[in-house]
Amino acid sequence: MSQDRSEGDLRATGLALKHDREWDYELDRIVEEVADRDAETVGLQFPEGLKRRGPAVADDLRDELPDDTQVMISGQPCYGACDLDTYLMRRTDVFVHFGHSPMKESDKIIYVPLFSNVDVFPIMEQALESELPAPDEDPEVGLVTTAQHMNKFDEMRGWLEERDYEVHTRKGDERLTHEGQVLGCNYASAEVDADQILYVGGGKFHPLGLAMEHPDKKVVIADPVNNAVHVADTEKFMKQRYASVHKAMDAERWGVIFCTKIGQGRWDQATEIVENNDDAYLITMDEVTPDRLTNFGMDAYVNTGCPRITTDDGPQFKKPMLTPQEYRIAIGEEDLEELAFDTFHGTW
Amino acid sequence: MSQDRSEGDLRATGLALKHDREWDYELDRIVEEVADRDAETVGLQFPEGLKRRGPAVADDLRDELPDDTQVMISGQPCYGACDLDTYLMRRTDVFVHFGHSPMKESDKIIYVPLFSNVDVFPIMEQALESELPAPDEDPEVGLVTTAQHMNKFDEMRGWLEERDYEVHTRKGDERLTHEGQVLGCNYASAEVDADQILYVGGGKFHPLGLAMEHPDKKVVIADPVNNAVHVADTEKFMKQRYASVHKAMDAERWGVIFCTKIGQGRWDQATEIVENNDDAYLITMDEVTPDRLTNFGMDAYVNTGCPRITTDDGPQFKKPMLTPQEYRIAIGEEDLEELAFDTFHGTW
Numbered sequence: 204m205s206q207d208r209s210e211g212d213l214r215a216t217g218l219a220l221k222h223d224r225e226w227d228y229e230l231d232r233i234v235e236e237v238a239d240r241d242a243e244t245v246g247l248q249f250p251e252g253l254k255r256r257g258p259a260v261a262d263d264l265r266d267e268l269p270d271d272t273q274v275m276i277s278g279q280p281c282y283g284a285c286d287l288d289t290y291l292m293r294r295t296d297v298f299v300h301f302g303h304s305p306m307k308e309s310d311k312i313i314y315v316p317l318f319s320n321v322d323v324f325p326i327m328e329q330a331l332e333s334e335l336p337a338p339d340e341d342p343e344v345g346l347v348t349t350a351q352h353m354n355k356f357d358e359m360r361g362w363l364e365e366r367d368y369e370v371h372t373r374k375g376d377e378r379l380t381h382e383g384q385v386l387g388c389n390y391a392s393a394e395v396d397a398d399q400i401l402y403v404g405g406g407k408f409h410p411l412g413l414a415m416e417h418p419d420k421k422v423v424i425a426d427p428v429n430n431a432v433h434v435a436d437t438e439k440f441m442k443q444r445y446a447s448v449h450k451a452m453d454a455e456r457w458g459v460i461f462c463t464k465i466g467q468g469r470w471d472q473a474t475e476i477v478e479n480n481d482d483a484y485l486i487t488m489d490e491v492t493p494d495r496l497t498n499f500g501m502d503a504y505v506n507t508g509c510p511r512i513t514t515d516d517g518p519q520f521k522k523p524m525l526t527p528q529e530y531r532i533a534i535g536e537e538d539l540e541e542l543a544f545d546t547f548h549g550t551w
Numbered sequence: 552m553s554q555d556r557s558e559g560d561l562r563a564t565g566l567a568l569k570h571d572r573e574w575d576y577e578l579d580r581i582v583e584e585v586a587d588r589d590a591e592t593v594g595l596q597f598p599e600g601l602k603r604r605g606p607a608v609a610d611d612l613r614d615e616l617p618d619d620t621q622v623m624i625s626g627q628p629c630y631g632a633c634d635l636d637t638y639l640m641r642r643t644d645v646f647v648h649f650g651h652s653p654m655k656e657s658d659k660i661i662y663v664p665l666f667s668n669v670d671v672f673p674i675m676e677q678a679l680e681s682e683l684p685a686p687d688e689d690p691e692v693g694l695v696t697t698a699q700h701m702n703k704f705d706e707m708r709g710w711l712e713e714r715d716y717e718v719h720t721r722k723g724d725e726r727l728t729h730e731g732q733v734l735g736c737n738y739a740s741a742e743v744d745a746d747q748i749l750y751v752g753g754g755k756f757h758p759l760g761l762a763m764e765h766p767d768k769k770v771v772i773a774d775p776v777n778n779a780v781h782v783a784d785t786e787k788f789m790k791q792r793y794a795s796v797h798k799a800m801d802a803e804r805w806g807v808i809f810c811t812k813i814g815q816g817r818w819d820q821a822t823e824i825v826e827n828n829d830d831a832y833l834i835t836m837d838e839v840t841p842d843r844l845t846n847f848g849m850d851a852y853v854n855t856g857c858p859r860i861t862t863d864d865g866p867q868f869k870k871p872m873l874t875p876q877e878y879r880i881a882i883g884e885e886d887l888e889e890l891a892f893d894t895f896h897g898t899w
Contacts, residue, residue, distance in 0.1 A: 246835075254846035258804060258832045265829075273822065278808065278836030278843050290811050291835055456606060460626065463638050474621065481613075484606045487594075487639055488626030490838075495626050498602035 226253075226317045228260050233299055234267045236313055242296030248277040248288050250302040253317065260301075280490060283386065285466025285509070285547075287312070304350040304380035306466050307550040318354040323403050323427045324362060330425035330432045331366065335399060338367035343397035345371045345420070347385045347413065349404040352427075356383050359403055371395035376548055385409055387511045388547035390416040401425060402435075410435045412511065415544035443518060444529065444542060451523035451533040454503035457483040458496060462508025464489050465551050469507040472527045476505060480534070493520045505530040510545035574601075574665045576608050581647055582615045584661055590644030596625040596636050598650040601665065608649075628838060631734065633814025633857070633895075635660070652698040652728035654814050655898040666702040671751050671775045672710060678773035678780045679714065683747060686715035691745035693719045693768070695733045695761065697752040700775075704731050707751055719743035724896055733757050735859045736895035738764040749773060750783075758783045760859065763892035791866060792877065792890060799871035799881040802851035805831040806844065810856025812837050813899050817855040820875045824853060828882070841868045853878040858893035 237245060245264065249257050257276045264274055275295060277288040284303035292298040298312050305314045335344065346360055360370045360383075372383045375391035383392055385402070390413045393400050399421045402410045405428030414422040414435035422435040457480060461473040477483045483505075488495055491512050496504055503523045506513045510526055517524045523533075526545035531537045585593060593612065597605050605624045612622055623643060625636040632651035640646040646660050653662045683692065692711065696704055708718045708731075720731045723739035731740055733750070738761045741748050747769045750758045753776030762770040762783035770783040805828060809821040825831045831853075836843055839860050844852055851871045854861045858874055865872045871881075874893035879885045 251846055255848045257847060258849070261832055273825075273833070275809070275833045275835050276847075278834040278839075278847070280843065288835075290837075461623070477621075484609055485621070485623045486626040487623050487636075489638075491626075495628065498599055499605060499624075499626070500603045501606070 226256070228263070228301065228317075229315045230260075230263055230267060232315070233264060233297065233313060236297050237268055237272060240296055242272065244273045244275065244295040244297075246275050246277060246288070246291040246295035246298040248279075248281055248291065248298070248300045250281050250283075253302050282509070283388075283466070284314070285388075285464060287465050289465050302350075304353065304384065306378060306380075316350055316353070319351045319405075319428070321352075321427045323352060323355055323359060323425070326425045326427045326430060326432065327359065327362065327401070327403060330401060330423050333432055334423040334434055335368075335401065341398065342367060342369045343371060343399070344368045345393055345395040345397040345400040347372075347383050347390070347393050347400060347402050349409055350381070350384060352404055353381050353384060356381070363401070369397075371397045378548055378550055385413060386547075387412055388509060388545075390546065391548070393417055393420070399423060403427065405429060407433075407435075408511070408515070411437065411440065412514075412544060412546075415440060415514070416546055440514060441542075444514065445539070447517055447523040447525060448529050448533050448539065448542070451503040451525055451529070454501075454523070454533070455482055456501045456503075457530070458486050458499050458501040458504040459483050460491055460496075460504060460506045460508055461485060461487050462489065462491060462506075463487055464508065467508040467547070468551065469527070469547075473505075473507040476507075476527070476530060496524075497521055503533070510547060513545065574604070576611070576649065576665075577663045578608075578611055578615060580663070581612060581645065581661060584645050585616055585620060588644055590620065592621045592623065592643040592645075594623050594625060594636070594639040594643035594646040596627075596629055596639065596646070596648045598629050598631075601650055630857075631736075631814070632662070633736075633812060635813050637813050650698075652701065652732065654726060654728075664698055664701070667699045667753075667776070669700075669775045671700060671703055671707060671773070674773045674775045674778060674780065675707065675710065675749070675751060678749060678771050681780055682769075682771040682782055683716075683749065686717075689746065690715060690717045691719060691747070692716045693741055693743040693745040693748040695720075695731050695738070695741050695748060695750050697757055698729070698732060700752055701729050701732060704729070711749070717745075719745045726896055726898055733761060734895075735760055736857060736893075738894065739896070741765055741768070747771060751775065753777060755781075755783075756859070756863070759785065759788065760862075760892060760894075763788060763862070764894055788862060789890075792862065793887070795865055795871040795873060796877050796881050796887065796890070799851040799873055799877070802849075802871070802881070803830055804849045804851075805878070806834050806847050806849040806852040807831050808839055808844075808852060808854045808856055809833060809835045810837065810839060810854075811835055812856065815856040815895070816899065817875070817895075821853075821855040824855075824875070824878060844872075845869055851881070858895060861893065 261274045277291045279288045284306035300312055301315045302317045304316055363370045373392055373395055374382045378389050385392055401423050403425045405426055410422050410424045414437045424433045459473050459476045477485045491508055505525050513524050513526050532539055609622045625639045627636045632654035648660055649663045650665045652664055711718045721740055721743055722730045726737045733740055749771050751773045753774055758770050758772045762785045772781045807821050807824045825833045839856055853873050861872050861874050880887055
């Protein structure tokens with residue numbers, strides 16, 4: 204049974220898929236839960252990059268489930284376990300969230316982690332050769348990765364230890380499920396006693412936050428997806444942050460965003476600002492986008508929701524968009540030199 | 552006390568606003584409700600065009616309310632009374648929805664209608680001279696308007712009757728609050744015994760739907776906001792609808808959208824399609840946008856939510872987006888000649 208009809212339905216053609224199935228959707232576990240709970244409705248939520256697989260997963264589930272089970276797919280944007288579709292969750296008997304590790308366990312939710320099957324060791328080898336100091340120079344190295352490669356974490360550690368590195372890892376805080384795991388908003392697992400951190404994973408999103416949160420450490424990126432080794436460079440981003448803070452110093456009216464997504468709310472931080480500034484207004488929303496803010500016509504905004512909207516999407520907003528600490532700097536409560544990456548802790 | 556700080560705060564300058572206050576936000580009624588209910592939190596929701604006034608309204612409210620009352624402004628998009636911010640409504644003691652007439656009364660919600668103070672009669676005069684037949688030719692005329700001009704409806708009727716027209720009006724169905732009122736998705740108030748309908752109001756959005764829903768009638772638009780008279784022309788839109796239906800005829804996989812906005816859900820229509828088509832998938836979302844659908848990679852979509860997303864925004868979607876009836880035409884269950892404007896009835 205193909206789980207990838209999105210690349211063409213091969214069932215009736217006599218052909219087989221040319222490559223191995225990349226993801227294990229754990230359909231058996233879902234089917235079992237539906238039976239156990241006598242569920243009539245099943246909600247499925249996929250992150251953006253996997254939404255295209257949704258219909259094929261729904262097909263395979265419908266083949267296994269009783270005929271009268273209603274399968275629904277969330278069409279809401281989804282960028283993390285902080286971003287559960289609570290509407291669909293409340294209205295379905297079984298709710299399945301794919302692709303992220305649990306931020307908080309709940310009977311209502313089945314989390315299905317999706318692990319990459321890419322081989323990480325060739326690119327780790329390259330990282331060692333080109334960017335990491337040799338173990339006889341500095342053997343201490345921190346090791347972190349994302350949920351996608353978590354299944355290989357112990358192997359990665361062993362591989363480094365075989366090469367005489369002393370590998371430092373930790374679990375981080377309660378927002379993180381696994382030892383060595385990072386999120387785009389939380390790098391507590393990298394608070395280890397080493398001057399260099401090896402990040403194994405795809406893309407620049409996670410290591411950029413990691414480098415901003417730990418500016419004292421060298422962050423070496425071994426990217427097995429794009430087959431590349433980099434050292435994270437935060438300069439461009441830090442310049443953008445300084446520029447935004449400077450622009451916001453003239454602001455008279457502030458929009459203070461409280462994000463209504465289940466794992467992105469920082470109520471105390473949002474209300475504290477509004478209570479202490481008569482020219483600050485509390486605005487509630489789920490998706491924080493330039494269009495939505497433009498309509499309010501404020502001079503500047505403080506985003507207490509996802510920090511990455513502020514740092515990564517910030518330049519797309521027409522008015523300066525600051526983190527809570529950057530706001531305190533802009534109004535003179537803290538010094539510019541103290542500017543640090545905004546991280547998110549706790550769950551909900 | 553100015554209710555319009557968004558155009559510059561004149562309180563401390565000794566100047567007065569040059570024009571009359573345009574809107575009455577009924578702050579006294581809100582303050583009274585807060586006292587009656589001992590409310591600690593107040594949520595305010597404005598339609599897109601009035602969001603810019605939000606901060607000034609919040610200022611005026613905060614001046615009147617006890618110091619510890621928390622005022623919050625909804626940052627969610629809002630296009631009608633069908634589009635209440637249910638998150639904010641559930642989490643505030645008093646929830647105020649500005650600018651739309653009630654779709655359904657509820658103790659939880661204070662609806663504050665906002666009436667335009669523009670003079671409608673000069674443009675009605677012009678409409679009579681240029682587009683409406685003289686009363687001795689055809690005295691029967693239907694009269695409709697939007698919530699914004701509802702406060703002048705009786706005067707409009709009287710004005711036409713003085714000029715010897717026989718004015719036909721009706722209340723429409725339960726989705727409509729007032730006699731003669733139209734919504735973008737419901738023109739039941741225009742089902743009157745007259746071949747011509749006079750629509751008094753701004754913009755082309757409402758009369759376009761009106762003309763599509765009543766193709767047998769001549770729809771004359773008297774637009775006092777833009778000071779213009781037109782006859783509604785649906786040709787371009789109808790061509791787009793035909794083109795979309797034709798393109799969708801080749802679709803193999805269908806995304807069927809169930810809209811989760813409180814007044815935009817048509818569950819029975821959505822589930823009926825999915826139950827009868829193995830290649831149709833139920834997708835739930837609030838805002839229906841091209842970006843959100845692109846990620847699913849279906850061949851065509853059926854939108855059971857707001858009909859105006861389909862007809863007005865349709866061309867922005869990368870794949871054909873059909874109304875439920877258009878879907879039935881595309882799969883051969885109905886004839887193309889039967890194609891009619893999709894309207895929305897009932898509340899929630």
